[in-house]
Amino acid sequence: xxxxxxxxxxxxxxxxxxxxxxxxxxxxxxxxxxxxxxxxxxxxxxxxxxxxxxxxxxxxxxxxxxxxxxxxxxxxxxxxxxxxxxxxxxxxxxxxxxxxxxxxxxxxxxxxxx
Amino acid sequence: xxxxxxxxxxxxxxxxxxxxxxxxxxxxxxxxxxxxxxxxxxxxxxxxxxxxxxxxxxxxxxxxxxxxxxxxxxxxxxxxxxxxxxxxxxxxxxxxxxxxxxxxxxxxxxxxxxxx
Numbered sequence: 001x002x003x004x005x006x007x008x009x010x011x012x013x014x015x016x017x018x019x020x021x022x023x024x025x026x027x028x029x030x031x032x033x034x035x036x037x038x039x040x041x042x043x044x045x046x047x048x049x050x051x052x053x054x055x056x057x058x059x060x061x062x063x064x065x066x067x068x069x070x071x072x073x074x075x076x077x078x079x080x081x082x083x084x085x086x087x088x089x090x091x092x093x094x095x096x097x098x099x100x101x102x103x104x105x106x107x108x109x110x111x112x113x114x
Numbered sequence: 115x116x117x118x119x120x121x122x123x124x125x126x127x128x129x130x131x132x133x134x135x136x137x138x139x140x141x142x143x144x145x146x147x148x149x150x151x152x153x154x155x156x157x158x159x160x161x162x163x164x165x166x167x168x169x170x171x172x173x174x175x176x177x178x179x180x181x182x183x184x185x186x187x188x189x190x191x192x193x194x195x196x197x198x199x200x201x202x203x204x205x206x207x208x209x210x211x212x213x214x215x216x217x218x219x220x221x222x223x224x225x226x227x228x229x230x
Binding site: 004031032034036041042043044045046048051052053086089091093100101102103104105106 | 118145147149154155156157158159162166170171205207209213215216217218219220221222223224226
């Protein structure tokens with residue numbers, strides 16, 4: 001059974017800092033790994049998707065890396081802004097599950113202090 | 115707006131009542147998923163449709179839960195005889211057809227259920 005862990009559970013940084021969020025998963029048989037953002041009481045917004053054959057993906061100030069063999073991914077946020085404050089969720093799509101269901105971590109709650 | 119929509123956004127009900135939620139996926143998305151998210155946790159998979167066929171159900175989906183997707187368009191999730199443990203955010207997602215390697219799931223805003 002796939003399990004996803006995110007560290008840290010919460011993170012508070014001053015505006016302008018670069019930061020890294022970590023995600024680990026137990027089964028390396030995956031189609032892809034996705035990072036989402038969730039604002040309080042809201043749905044999920046997709047940030048980046050990394051296919052299992054890829055090492056990283058970039059979108060603006062966000063860069064996500066994937067090391068499938070070690071079961072790890074990181075989300076790097078450059079020059080953080082108060083608007084980046086949200087919960088960031090990592091999810092893997094396991095290749096053993098025919099439904100392409102996502103298995104999520106519990107998230108990292110990010111607070112960027114002005 | 116052409117994103118995933120869910121209705122209602124909030125539902126408060128008394129224990130033992132039945133509730134039904136609706137999800138409208140992005141047009142041309144043939145895959146539709148339901149997830150449940152409790153406070154402080156990540157979403158957990160409930161069930162999956164490809165077109166009108168329900169292809170997988172999680173063990174979390176007890177006999178009191180039923181989901182449908184008639185004609186492969188919108189989907190409904192019904193909970194019968196609600197219990198306080200059913201209180202959660204119910205999220206719907208959809209994705210395009212194709213191989214899973216590059217398929218992003220797009221999520222709706224969710225329906226917040228509170229069972230008193």
